[in-house]
Amino acid sequence: MSIKYKGKPDVNVYCPFYARIAKQRGMTNFDEWFNNFFLGKCAIAGKYMSVIENGDIIPCSFNDHIRLGNVKNKNLKQTWVELQTKELTLKLRNKSNLKGKCGICEFNEICGGCRTRAQMYTGDIFESDPSCAYIPKSLREN
Structure with a gap:
């Protein structure tokens, strides 16, 4: 797919489920x-950080309820290094911390749902993403 559209504009779908769907459908060169x-x-807890207008670092551009620091207090490089070792960052990267459907889903390493949506709907950032319609294999077999 990437070769077919090489040189074309990238489209960011902000949809972690999309990767699951692509993998399920047997996308060539998925990895x-x-x-x-x-x-x-x-x-969230990924390869970039979100900074809002006052310099506060938030876990993702859709979640301004959690503050992880402020870029005005330290230089950007030091802030980034410290962010990588914050307890919340490490917990979010570890998919075994996910609960509910997301916690048992066979695709949680490539999807994991939207942690912000889970937090907004359930009050727990590690709960299942309520917008996911997928039923994990282990639930279908029971």
Whole structure:
């Protein structure tokens, strides 16, 4: 897919479910696409940080309820390094901390749902993403 659309504009779908769907449908070169080209991953505790107008760092651009620091207090590089070792960042990266459907889903390493949506609907950032219609294999077999 990435070769077919090389040189075309990237489209970020902000939809972690999209990767699951692509994998389920047997997308050619899925791993390469997912690791190098897919722009719809949940960004929370990911490869970039979100900074709002007052310099506060938030876990993702959709979640301004949690503050992880402020770029005005330290230089950007030091802030980034410290962010990588924050307890919340480490917990969010570890998919075994996910609960409910997301916790038992066979696709949670490539999807994991939207942690912000889970927090807004359930009050717990590690709960299942309520907008996911997928039923994990272990629930279908029981």
